[in-house]
Amino acid sequence: MHEREALGVKVSTVPTLEVTALERDLATAVGQRNCITDPSGLSTYECDGLTGTRIRPRAVVLPETTEQVAAAVRVARAHGMAVVPRGAGTGLSGGALPVDGCLLVVLSRMTKILTVDLENRRMRVQPGVINLDVTKMIAPHGYYYAPDPSSQSVCTIGGNIAENSGGAHCLKYGFTVNHVVAATVVLADGSVVEIGANAVDPLGYDLIAAVVGSEGMVGIVTEAVVRILRVPELTRTFFATFPSTDEAGACVSAIVSAGIVPAAVEMIDSLAIEAIVKSTGVDWPLDVGAALLMDVDGTKAEVEHTAAAAVEIARNAGAIEIRTPKDAAERLLMWKGRKGAFAAMGRISPNYYVQDGVIPRSQISKVLREIASAGATQGLRVANVFHAGDGNLHPLVLYDARVPGEAHRAEIVAGEILSICLRAGGSITGEHGVGTDKAKYMGKMFTDDDLESMNFVRCTFDPQRAFNPGKVFPTPRLCGDIPGHFHAHPTELAGTAARG
Amino acid sequence: MTTATIRGIAATTTHAPSTLDEAQALLVAAAAAQQTVAFVGGSTELGFGYAPTRVDVLIDTTKLDRVIEYQPADMVVEVEAGVTLAALQAHLAPHGQRLALDAPDPKRATIGGLVSTNAFGPLRARFGSMRDLIVGVSFIRADGARVRGGGKVVKNVAGFDLPKLAVGSLGSLAMIATVTLRLHPLAQAALGVDATLSADDIAKVVRESFRVQLEPAMLVASRQDSGDYRLTAVFEGFDSGAREQRERFLELGRTFDASIRANDDAVAHVAARDYGARCAGDVRVRIAMPPAEFARAERDVVGPLVRAFADVVNDGAEPSQTIAYPSLGIVFVAGTLRHDASADRANIASGRVADAIVAARRAAEVRGGNLVVTHCDDAVVSERVDVYGTLPPSFALMRGLKDRFDPEHRLNPGRFLGKL
Ligand SMILES: Cc1cc2nc3c(=O)[nH]c(=O)nc-3n(C[C@H](O)[C@H](O)[C@H](O)COP(=O)(O)OP(=O)(O)OC[C@H]3O[C@@H](n4cnc5c(N)ncnc54)[C@H](O)[C@@H]3O)c2cc1C
Numbered sequence: 001m002h003e004r005e006a007l008g009v010k011v012s013t014v015p016t017l018e019v020t021a022l023e024r025d026l027a028t029a030v031g032q033r034n035c036i037t038d039p040s041g042l043s044t045y046e047c048d049g050l051t052g053t054r055i056r057p058r059a060v061v062l063p064e065t066t067e068q069v070a071a072a073v074r075v076a077r078a079h080g081m082a083v084v085p086r087g088a089g090t091g092l093s094g095g096a097l098p099v100d101g102c103l104l105v106v107l108s109r110m111t112k113i114l115t116v117d118l119e120n121r122r123m124r125v126q127p128g129v130i131n132l133d134v135t136k137m138i139a140p141h142g143y144y145y146a147p148d149p150s151s152q153s154v155c156t157i158g159g160n161i162a163e164n165s166g167g168a169h170c171l172k173y174g175f176t177v178n179h180v181v182a183a184t185v186v187l188a189d190g191s192v193v194e195i196g197a198n199a200v201d202p203l204g205y206d207l208i209a210a211v212v213g214s215e216g217m218v219g220i221v222t223e224a225v226v227r228i229l230r231v232p233e234l235t236r237t238f239f240a241t242f243p244s245t246d247e248a249g250a251c252v253s254a255i256v257s258a259g260i261v262p263a264a265v266e267m268i269d270s271l272a273i274e275a276i277v278k279s280t281g282v283d284w285p286l287d288v289g290a291a292l293l294m295d296v297d298g299t300k301a302e303v304e305h306t307a308a309a310a311v312e313i314a315r316n317a318g319a320i321e322i323r324t325p326k327d328a329a330e331r332l333l334m335w336k337g338r339k340g341a342f343a344a345m346g347r348i349s350p351n352y353y354v355q356d357g358v359i360p361r362s363q364i365s366k367v368l369r370e371i372a373s374a375g376a377t378q379g380l381r382v383a384n385v386f387h388a389g390d391g392n393l394h395p396l397v398l399y400d401a402r403v404p405g406e407a408h409r410a411e412i413v414a415g416e417i418l419s420i421c422l423r424a425g426g427s428i429t430g431e432h433g434v435g436t437d438k439a440k441y442m443g444k445m446f447t448d449d450d451l452e453s454m455n456f457v458r459c460t461f462d463p464q465r466a467f468n469p470g471k472v473f474p475t476p477r478l479c480g481d482i483p484g485h486f487h488a489h490p491t492e493l494a495g496t497a498a499r500g
Numbered sequence: 501m502t503t504a505t506i507r508g509i510a511a512t513t514t515h516a517p518s519t520l521d522e523a524q525a526l527l528v529a530a531a532a533a534q535q536t537v538a539f540v541g542g543s544t545e546l547g548f549g550y551a552p553t554r555v556d557v558l559i560d561t562t563k564l565d566r567v568i569e570y571q572p573a574d575m576v577v578e579v580e581a582g583v584t585l586a587a588l589q590a591h592l593a594p595h596g597q598r599l600a601l602d603a604p605d606p607k608r609a610t611i612g613g614l615v616s617t618n619a620f621g622p623l624r625a626r627f628g629s630m631r632d633l634i635v636g637v638s639f640i641r642a643d644g645a646r647v648r649g650g651g652k653v654v655k656n657v658a659g660f661d662l663p664k665l666a667v668g669s670l671g672s673l674a675m676i677a678t679v680t681l682r683l684h685p686l687a688q689a690a691l692g693v694d695a696t697l698s699a700d701d702i703a704k705v706v707r708e709s710f711r712v713q714l715e716p717a718m719l720v721a722s723r724q725d726s727g728d729y730r731l732t733a734v735f736e737g738f739d740s741g742a743r744e745q746r747e748r749f750l751e752l753g754r755t756f757d758a759s760i761r762a763n764d765d766a767v768a769h770v771a772a773r774d775y776g777a778r779c780a781g782d783v784r785v786r787i788a789m790p791p792a793e794f795a796r797a798e799r800d801v802v803g804p805l806v807r808a809f810a811d812v813v814n815d816g817a818e819p820s821q822t823i824a825y826p827s828l829g830i831v832f833v834a835g836t837l838r839h840d841a842s843a844d845r846a847n848i849a850s851g852r853v854a855d856a857i858v859a860a861r862r863a864a865e866v867r868g869g870n871l872v873v874t875h876c877d878d879a880v881v882s883e884r885v886d887v888y889g890t891l892p893p894s895f896a897l898m899r900g901l902k903d904r905f906d907p908e909h910r911l912n913p914g915r916f917l918g919k920l
Contacts, residue, residue: 119707119792120829142711164657177661178632195894199788199869200828201618203888204898204917205673206631209664213657233713253573259596259685259738299715302741358653362573390655391574427656434658445658449645454660456904460897472659 022079026061026103029071034109036060045104048089048096050437052407057084057098062109066184066192066222069105073220073466074190076103082469083188085216087128087159090151092354093435095163095215099470105220107158113137114223122181122198124225127158131165134226143228146173149431150339158221164213166431168264168338169295171389173229175431177212182225185211185218188466198225210457215433216468218461232297235263236307237331240319244289245269245384249364251292251317252388256361258313260306262389263295266338267364271348271383272396279344282337288320292388293338341385342396348383349398353410356432357421361391367424371395374416378409382417392430393421419444434472443474451477504558506538506915507551511558518563520580520640520677527675528644530557536910537642539671541582541610544779547875548617549670550887553914559675561612567591568678569652575683576635576652581612581676592683600627600684604775612676618668622718622770625827626736627684630667636680637663639673642906646677654682665901672916673905687736690717691746692766695731695757697721699798702729706794706826708752709733714745716827718766722773723822725810727803731826734766777823781834782877783809785857789869791829796867801860802831808856809835812849829869837878850880857885865890888917 026035036042037059046054058081063069076083086096086106098104110126113134117123118141125134131152134145148167149155155165161183166175173179182196195207211218242248248267255262268276268291273284284291292314296306311322325331345352359367368384375382375397386394395417399410418428418441428434428441442451451473458465459479504514517523530537535556540546542562564582572595579588585599585606592598602621603609609619615637620629627633636650639662649662666676697705702721709716717736721729731753735745746762753760763769778784785805789797802822809820820835837850861871870889876882892898895918902909902920909920 117790117792120790122790142713164661166655166657170655174628174632175655175657177664178628193894193897194892195897197868197870197892199790199867200830201629201668201786201788201870203870203872203892204895205669205901206664206667207894207897209631209661209667210897210901213661230710230713232715256575257573257596259688261685298737299713299741299745301744302737305738305740358651358655360571360574360576360653362571387655391653392655425651426653427651427658429658430653430655431657438658442659445651446648449641450647450649450662451659452645453639453641453647453649453662453905457660457662457665457901460900460904 022059022075025075025078026059026072029075030061030063030068034062034064034068045086045089045098045106048086048091048094050092050094050097050435053094053097053436055098055100057104058101060104060106062106064109066186069186069220069222070190070192072103072105073186073188077188077190077466083466084468085158085162085220087156088130088154090155091159091163091435092356092432093429093437095433095435095468095471097436099468107156107220110222118143120198121228122225123228124223125157126223127156127161127221129157131155131157131160138228142231144231145179145226146170146229147176147179150342157224157226161212161221161224162214162216163431163433166387166392168266168387171265171387172261172263177209179227180208180212180224181227183208183211183221184223186220186222188219188462188464192222196225210461214458215435215472217458217471218467232299234300234303235295235297236303236324237293237295237334238307238311238322238324239291239293239334240314240322241285241288241291242317242319245368246365247318248290248292249368249388251314251319252364253362254313254317255310256389258309260296260310262310263297265389266293267291267384267386267388268293268338268341269384271381272341272385275344275348275383276337276341278347280337280340282333284337285321293334338385345383345396345398349381350400350402351398351407351410353397353399353414355393355395355397355414355417356429357393357418357426358430359391359393359421359424359426361389363424364388364391367393367420370420371417374420375413378413380406380410380413382413387430390430391426415441436471439472439474442472455479506540506546506555509552509555511538511555513556514558514560516560516563520564523559523564523675523677524640524644524646526557526559527640527642530910531642531644534908534910536913538912539612539675541613542584542605542608544605544609544613547877549915550919551914552912561610564677572597576654576680577683578636578652578678578680579611580678582610585609585611585614593686596686597683598686599633599681601630601633602771604771604779611679615666615676615679616668616670622720622734622774622825624825625719626715626717631664633682634663634667634679635682637666637676638678639666640675640677642674642908642911650680652680670916671912672902672920674911687717687742689739689742690734690736690767691742692732692734692763693746693749693753693760694763694766695753695760696724696728697731697757698728700795701756702731702826703792703795705731705753705756706791709749712748712752714749716749718770719825719827720770720774721824721826722777723802723806723824727798729824732763732766732770734770773821773823777821777832777834781820781836783837783853783881784832784834784873784875785860785871786874787831787833787860787864787869787871789829789864789867791827793829793867794824794826797831797864800863802833805833805856805860808853812837812852847880850878851884854881854884857881861889891918
């Protein structure tokens with residue numbers, strides 16, 4: 001049965017007349033040129049980066065202003081439609097996957113950088129601004145925006161906020177939630193609210209933390225104030241190869257226990273190296289078990305000390321070869337290799353399934369072995385390229401969808417990987433989000449009461465559950481008027497309410 | 501056991517559970533009996549917030565003082581809420597690690613209390629506040645349910661961010677039972693510099709140090725009677741790195757103050773001054789403004805307030821202490837009102853200070869900031885000056901959160917923003 005029936009709104013087959021009324025209302029809200037309702041136009045938006053599942057939205061709008069977003073949300077409400085926000089659609093967990101009959105609000109036309117305040121180290125931007133464009137804008141002044149997802153040249157700030165995105169350099173500098181200080185949010189009733197503040201420590205509860213990482217379930221961010229940082233004086237990069245992931249993992253632990261906080265430490269295993277070499281042409285050796293790509297940054301003398309110490313530690317940990325880039329161009333190439341890793345997988349496998357589990361750093365070697373054997377049990381290979389410094393794995397389960405049963409077996413391995421991470425005391429997702437993809441695993445990490453508490457946050461913002469219903473939560477969650485200790489809603493017991 | 505009153509409101513009963521199960525039983529019983537519940541840790545910030553409307557049950561967390569899990573290799577620790585900051589640091593130091601948070605009064609301040617007030621100290625310049633260090637939390641909710649959010653790994657986006665909701669919530673959403681924190685290595689060296697500068701020059705030095713890519717771990721300035729500030733910068737890191745940064749800062753500062761000098765005891769001095777301006781005095785405020793406004797803040801906000809305190813004390817006693825975190829835009833002012841004069845004169849004095857706080861708050865709010873009265877023992881000031889000032893536009897959402905987590909408003913009732 002349908003989510004929207006739980007909302008008391010009945011929709012299933014859509015008569016043509018009603019579509020016309022909807023089209024007219026949406027055109028009034030955002031302008032005709034910002035509406036898409038024809039099937040071929042809609043098909044572009046059937047999925048996000050999780051391409052395996054496709055659902056056609058009922059309509060798509062691409063608003064250009066906060067007022068247009070609010071107007072579109074009001075139209076959706078009047079027509080009893082769920083609303084799914086979308087940025088660039090690069091999300092890997094189905095966060096921007098349409099839900100049946102929804103209005104998809106695409107923020108990619110809201111690309112204005114509104115203010116740049118170097119003195120207070122703040123920028124106010126619209127949500128459709130591409131992550132890397134924030135840094136490009138201020139780079140000439142020696143500033144940058146720290147969160148750096150590998151998809152940074154295409155993903156949007158709005159999507160980053162919704163997913164609390166991270167990146168290689170978040171090890172030292174923190175995640176999106178540490179770099180957003182204020183936001184304008186359109187709520188489900190079409191009202192617009194300002195949260196947070198330019199100054200530190202705004203009064204009251206931390207609503208920024210409620211919105212960042214909310215996966216599009218509390219509202220639509222239409223403006224955000226982000227912190228920007230001064231570029232460090234010096235960055236030293238090195239690339240070290242090891243006989244296996246065991247030595248590479250031990251090297252990471254040794255560096256950290258020496259009191260060094262690297263800006264980034266990425267691990268790349270032999271399969272991933274092979275794919276990257278084939279697709280980008282970097283001259284990394286193919287006969288090694290693993291490599292580490294590492295940055296240390298900061299002031300000059302400090303970095304020189306830590307870089308030398310880290311190289312020494314890598315050598316003692318059994319590094320086969322240690323390379324340092326001879327110039328900025330070579331450094332960039334090394335990072336390009338790392339950031340292009342997912343895209344490179346096509347060179348070694350027709351399909352892959354990426355996981356995003358997190359484990360305590362000290363268990364990297366052990367967990368990687370368990371993952372390899374989970375793959376072997378199903379006759380599949382698993383490549384690894386990940387944020388080793390904070391234990392955020394990205395196992396890529398390689399499979400061929402043309403071989404009957406392989407996709408299914410890949411999913412089994414992916415599920416087993418999450419169980420391995422949880423057994424190690426970790427998390428099912430470090431940066432890609434839960435979305436639709438991992439909702440069913442949330443119950444393995446959290447109890448019903450935990451999830452109910454999270455649902456309090458969601459229901460505070462969106463009591464009608466109009467935004468992105470069906471994501472994140474594994475079982476039906478309604479928004480009771482008087483929340484008390486958890487009682488199953490009658491519709492849930494009857495099995496009529498969908499998860500949401 | 502610690503004090504059994506909060507801002508003059510006496511608790512009917514006080515309990516100091518020594519296990520989380522006992523604490524849970526207390527909350528379950530209070531829920532059944534419809535009793536109000538408040539929490540107290542080290543009693544260092546009890547003056548913060550409005551007086552609670554009623555306290556049937558006061559839960560003292562100081563016996564919940566276990567370190568639950570500490571894996572040095574993962575640089576994460578999980579503790580019960582009543583562990584003091586000093587006890588935690590002592591536990592971590594042998595492994596060369598620390599919680600990079602130097603809030604005042606570490607021997608008394610508990611981790612639960614530090615979370616509920618989003619605490620910080622001078623190291624915030626480099627490492628942020630409690631908000632930036634917390635990775636997991638467990639609550640005991642108003643209905644007695646034990647729940648968890650976040651986890652014990654530093655990176656985790658599974659579900660809504662309950663740990664950060666706990667931060668700054670002042671015990672109004674749920675009891676904070678356990679906290680998981682991200683750790684940092686102890687610095688090999690921490691080297692300081694002292695200079696005396698006008699507020700204008702402080703702003704310039706701060707800007708310049710950013711421009712030349714210095715990375716101070718601390719940057720604090722205490723106000724002198726003259727209106728100048730004594731700026732202390734501390735550089736942390738490995739020996740050679742800290743030393744190089746200090747040399748460069750000395751050079752940079754010399755253009756502004758020829759008497760600028762190295763101070764090897766800077767960390768201890770900073771802690772003492774931080775304590776003085778934040779934990780002493782009977783009226784204390786915290787002002788937040790965009791950092792670039794620092795020079796103007798001195799002129800329009802801090803200066804007038806400090807003079808109001810000075811005007812009411814005539815015998816040379818130190819009327820107030822001020823410490824600023826100029827790179828962050830935070831200023832603390834703590835003052836003492838001497839009430840040995842006649843009641844009338846005392847009232848007039850308090851009234852003047854109250855007016856000055858209200859004016860300072862207006863100036864801070866106009867610039868996008870706020871002024872919070874973090875402690876007030878003066879009846880006149882309490883009556884005339886609100887704790888928080890103008891409610892934020894998102895207050896309805898905050899009320900919604902309170903209604904969902906604590907639908908009967910039994911936890912710390914009336915204490916939080918908007919008297920939630
Ligand atoms: C090759 C590749 C590499 C990647 N590497 C990383 C990485 O290193 N680190 C990382 O964290 N992620 C990574 N990702 C995942 C993805 O890029 C991020 O999750 C990104 O933040 C998504 O941004 P987007 O604009 O594409 O958002 P979308 O995919 O369009 O949407 C993501 C979520 O945000 C919501 N949303 C979008 N805009 C708004 C808004 N304005 N208001 C409210 N909700 C909104 C959507 O509803 C959805 O739930 C990678 C993806 C790919 C394809």
